[in-house]
Amino acid sequence: RKEVEQDPGPFNVPEGATVAFNCTYSNSASQSxxxxxxxxxxxxxxxxxxxxxxxxxxxxxxxxxxxxxYISLLIRDSKLSDSAxxxxxxxxxxxxKVTFGTGTKLxxxx
Amino acid sequence: NAGVMQNPRHLVRRRGQEARLRCSPMKGxxxxxxxxxxxxxxxxxxxxxxxxxxxxxxGMPKERFSAEFPKEGPSILRIQQVVRGDSAAxxxxxxxxxxxxxxxxxxAGTRLxxx
Numbered sequence: 001r002k003e004v005e006q007d008p009g010p011f012n013v014p015e016g017a018t019v020a021f022n023c024t025y026s027n028s029a030s031q032s033x034x035x036x037x038x039x040x041x042x043x044x045x046x047x048x049x050x051x052x053x054x055x056x057x058x059x060x061x062x063x064x065x066x067x068x069x070y071i072s073l074l075i076r077d078s079k080l081s082d083s084a085x086x087x088x089x090x091x092x093x094x095x096x097k098v099t100f101g102t103g104t105k106l107x108x109x110x
Numbered sequence: 111n112a113g114v115m116q117n118p119r120h121l122v123r124r125r126g127q128e129a130r131l132r133c134s135p136m137k138g139x140x141x142x143x144x145x146x147x148x149x150x151x152x153x154x155x156x157x158x159x160x161x162x163x164x165x166x167x168x169g170m171p172k173e174r175f176s177a178e179f180p181k182e183g184p185s186i187l188r189i190q191q192v193v194r195g196d197s198a199a200x201x202x203x204x205x206x207x208x209x210x211x212x213x214x215x216x217x218a219g220t221r222l223x224x225x
Contacts, residue, residue, distance in 0.1 A: 042219075095158070095166075095212075099155065100153040
């Protein structure tokens with residue numbers, strides 16, 4: 001089993017739709033969780049950290065489910081500009097080594 | 111406050127040559143990470159360094175690849191005797207000293223093309 005797994009997609013959704021991605025992780029001792037966004041041929045950019053209580057930033061909501069070992073990202077009212085690959089990242093171990101998932105590709109269509 | 115700076119942005123090498131990729135972390139960051147990304151694939155961890163120390167090189171190929179982060183100057187990822195399979199985007203990331211805030215900030219990457 002991979003340390004961090006994501007559905008590669010692509011998820012094709014119409015503008016205005018709500019879309020959710022999940023990311024599962026294998027190390028139950030993981031302590032830090034993140035979502036990054038990566039545009040084509042660009043570097044990953046931090047979208048948000050994921051806290052135990054869940055957190056929201058505008059149209060984006062991240063949740064952590066420790067019991068089932070997954071994190072989720074919900075995007076409401078999708079915009080064309082949301083089209084990108086979304087990477088989850090999980091920190092584990094003594095120095096919280098961060099492992100990235102392979103990413104979920106989102107395409108928002110007009 | 112400049113972000114993570116990588117150079118060159120693009121690097122073309124012929125098979126057998128050496129490639130040197132440089133990374134200057136964000137100001138105040140003492141942790142540097144190198145990743146490799148092949149087209150349409152995810153980020154593969156290569157190495158984690160702090161100043162003058164390699165902390166984790168579990169993702170580095172055993173041969174031809176090396177990395178350093180000297181006391182002064184940028185971190186360097188060095189690939190000797192490059193082969194076509196080394197063609198990829200190499201990203202550097204940095205994070206602040208506090209382990210609890212290990213959010214990684216990425217540079218724009220170096221795209222290596224081996225002819």
